[in-house]
Amino acid sequence: MAVYSPTVATPPLAESQAQLRQQLDLLTDFWNGCSELELSIHPGPGRWSRKEILGHLIDSALNNHRRIVGACLAPPPHQLRPYDQDAWVRVADYQHLPCADLLALWTSLNTLILHLIDRLPPHLLEHEYLTLNGNPTTLHWLISDYALHLEHHVWQIIHGD
Template sequence: MAVYFPTVATPPLAESRAQLRHQLDLLADFWNACSEQELSTRPGPGRWSRREILGHLIDSALNNHRRIVVASLAPPPHRLRPYDQEAWVRVADYQHYPCADLLTLWTSLNTLMLHLLDRLPPHLLEAQYLTLNGNPTTLHWLISDYALHLEHHVRQIIHGETI
């Protein structure tokens, strides 16, 4: 998790929202044009397949959905909860989950995220979160970071970059 610096401008919420919507469209077009084999191939030992990267994005959507809900229900400061990303992907076994269902689930979760963002009261954007290192950040920054994280991994899926 990156450290939040208050002097660095966080993009407007509308920009993060538009970025999410754009990534949903980009990945749907790419995913539907790929074969199961293309989506399942691991580029090397210890590397995730495209399916597993999308599974990781599903896990990320679940965790970020929780952050928004927690900020809406309880007074700050909130603390980020760590999760073992490798273990989540392994336990969910996204490599053997139907490709079409993975895309549907990921799209649905991010559509829900967009729905939440549309209803988020502006004052909650400044709700304080403490990073894993105890550094302060805001829900607004976390939302922006989520959109950038999603864009990064969608680019990996589309261009075959490995992690």
């Protein structure tokens, strides 16, 4: 997660939504051109395969869905909950799921997130969230950060870096 800074402007929500949609298209095009074997290769010891990176993005989508819904259901401040990313990927065993199923799940979750964002009342964007170290941020910033996180990992999947 990027570090929140109140002095750095959060991009407009429409920009984050466009970024999310672009990443959905980019990864779908790339993923559909790869074999199960290509997407299953571990690039090195202790590193995730492309399938596992996409699994991490599924976990991230689940957690961000919960954050957005939480802002709609309860008054602020909200507290970000940590989760052990490696453990989630290990327990879900994304490596042994069909590639098409992983892509369909990730795409569906992000389509749902975009649907939620489209319907957010503007005042909820300023709902306060406390980061893991207790610093205040907003739902708007979290959505923007989620789009950047997605972009980072989609680039990683496509370029194998």
